[in-house]
Amino acid sequence: MKKNEMQEMNGGKLIKMPKGQKKTSVKKDNPWLNNWLFLAPCLLTLALCAGWPLLKTIYFSFTDAALDSLNDFEFIGIDNFINLARDQDWWIAVKNTFVITVVAVPLETILGMMIALILHKNFKGRGWMRAIVLVPWTIPTIVSARMWAWMLNDVYGIVNELLIRVGIIDSPIPWIASNTLSIVSIILVDVWKTTPYMALLLLAGLQSLPQDCFEAAEVDSIPFRKVLMKIILPLMKPTIIVAMVFRGLETFKIFDLVYILSSGNSATATMSVFARKHLVDYADVGFGSAAATALLFFIAFLSIFYISFNRKKLNKLS
Amino acid sequence: MIKAENKWKYKRLLKNAAFAGVCLVVAACCLFPFYWAVVSSFRDGANIFSTDLWPTHLSFENYKTVFKDKTFLCSFWNSAAVATMTAFLTLAVCLFAAYPLARHRFPGRKRVLMIALGVTTLPQVAVLSGMFELIRVLDIYNEKAALVLSYMIITVPFTLWTMTNFMKSIPKEIEEAAIMDGANQRTILMKVFFPILGPATVTTGLLAFIAAWNEFLFALTFTLTNQARTVPVSLALFSGASQHEVPYGLIMAASVLVTLPLVVLVVIFQRRIISGLTVGSVKG
Structure with missing residues (x-):
């Protein structure tokens, strides 16, 4: 199994069937029917829990549906979208989402790369290190949000206390109460939570690089900085870009952390929070769906980028 | 020298x-x-405000309170049930689907993988109102089934990719040997592939379990009563007697209880989880 996985990482080959040749020699099987029979439950599930709700949401965004009257609504064209474009809170949410993504993802990439390089090295206790690094990823988002909310508490929080003790600040900082700082806190916690995942992705990329490059560099006693800049980073570029886009997509949807770590006002909301607030709290399904659809458009734009990068991998699969 | x-x-x-x-x-x-x-x-009590970095107090008061809290215990059970059901259903659906995707070439195969990849990028809010309506129609609002149904959108695409990758890594000689022995597709799948894939299945199942255990947005939206809530929701809504007095001691005790099973699982299955996380996701 292990060996196979490695082969997989190095882009193992797949059975290639010449076109027109029958799949198996067993006559009883009808390959076409069998393939789709095997796929049917999965496709049905996807259609039921992704396809239908998605289409319905887009449909709702052109109506004035309310939460308590989901069957009784009128078609109002693009009014919701016009209102959305005029809504200042929406643009604040868009800005917040962009700021969080643009700051958090590069930070995660840099720190993740650092951790990946550490884990790639062969040293005593590497297994332990790997387990420790995984811990933030394991902790449920809500739990980490609450843990950090406690640590960042302006009066009793340990973070302020430590910063004061070290002498970096004189008086406690309102990490969560202040609008600007709560964005900083959200970024901080998001980076803490997702860097491990980034590190794992980059580590997988590192391990699939031709290892003799590193050996050759070591034999020639080339300083590590040069190896990093001239060998590792150029070779890792595709992996890094894909991982960053992937993380960017995830960060764009950020909800849980913001829900807990900001005081719930519109100054710190992200697009997801905004959409849900209108959808559920204000029971305005039409307008909320319009916001969700707008978010979908942003994501779709990024997704096309992401999927086109993954195409290479898909071709490997096929 | x-x-x-x-x-x-x-x-x-x-x-x-x-x-x-x-x-x-x-x-x-x-x-x-x-x-x-x-x-x-x-x-406990006012000691929570101590900023001593070392564990100076050892009181089980918070844990006792948490265990006496019926709402919390109930949500713990809900989370466990929902996450387990989600993991099993996801695996059941994806194990079969991954087989033709990994081993056969047929028209539409690429498209299925693309669709799955596309679904992983869907924001949860984008399906929220549609899902809400679906749940109303099926009459499962405020029930575990609603959560399991909605969680499938998160777990299925990911599991499908991971399982396809794992299944692809089985050498074709094994399959050929089975064909030579006269096995048909179903026998190959049930008697050859599934046993080999045992460990990989545990890994992906575990990942699906963790994803379902941690999910918040759907759980928050599709449940209403304390009895139906999952752990993340009840943790998020945990508040004290008054609004200004947040019972941080209790929240921390509950947080530790929720996280401990996951940390233990991850430390035990560390290697497997890493391979599962990276085999199905992005690589250059």
Whole structure:
């Protein structure tokens, strides 16, 4: 199994069937029917829990549906979208989402790369290190949000206390109460939570690089900085870009952390929070769906980028 | 000559020390919040406000209160049930679907993988109102079934990719040998592939379990009563007698209880989880 996985990482080959040749020699099987029979439950599930709700949401965004009257609504064209474009809170949410993504993802990439390089090295206790690094990823988002909310508490929080003790600040900082700082806190916690995942992705990329490059560099006693800049980073570029886009997509949807770590006002909301607030709290399904659809458009734009990068991998699969 | 050797040794020692230092800093950053939650959870009453970095108090008062709290216990059970059901259903659906995707070439195969990839990028809010309506129609609002149904959108695409990758890694000779022995597709799948894929299935199932255990947005929206809530929701809505008095000791105790099973699982299955996480996701 292990060996196979490695082969997989190095882009193992797949059975290639010449076109027109029958799949198996067993006559009883009808390959076409069998393939789709095997796929049917999965496709049905996807259609039921992704396809239908998605289409319905887009449909709702052109109506004035309310939460308590989901069957009784009128078609109002693009009014919701016009209102959305005029809504200042929406643009604040868009800005917040962009700021969080643009700051958090590069930070995660840099720190993740650092951790990946550490884990790639062969040293005593590497297994332990790997387990420790995984811990933030394991902790449920809500739990980490609450843990950090406690640590960042302006009066009793340990973070302020430590910063004061070290002498970096004189008086406690309102990490969560202040609008600007709560964005900083959200970024901080998001980076803490997702860097491990980034590190794992980059580590997988590192391990699939031709290892003799590193050996050759070591034999020639080339300083590590040069190896990093001239060998590792150029070779890792595709992996890094894909991982960053992937993380960017995830960060764009950020909800849980913001829900807990900001005081719930519109100054710190992200697009997801905004959409849900209108959808559920204000029971305005039409307008909320319009916001969700707008978010979908942003994501779709990024997704096309992401999927086109993954195409290479898909071709490997096929 | 000797001097040069000493210098070299010294340099190497310094390098190792620096590396160990970096490792320690990284480990401290990763572990400190959880450590602090554990320490805080053992401080009762006003001791919670102590900023002593070392565990100075050892009181089980918070844990006792949490265990007496019926709502919390109920949500713990809900989370466990929903996550387990989601993991099993996801695996059942994806194991079969991954087989033709990994082993056969047929028109539409690429498209299925693309669709699955597309679904992973869907924001949860984008399906929220549609899903809400579906749940109303099926009359499962405020029930576990609603959560399992909605969680499938998160777990299925990911599991499908991971399982396809794992199944692809089985050498074709094994399949050919089975065909030579007269096995048909179903026998190959049930008697050959599934047993080989046992460990990989555990890994992906575990990942699906963790994803379902941690999910928040759907759980928050599709449940209404305390009896139906999952752990993340009840943790998020945990508040004290008054609005200004947040019972941080209790929250920390509950947080530790929720996280501990996951941390234990991840430490045990560390290697498998890493391979599962990376085999199905992005790689250049």
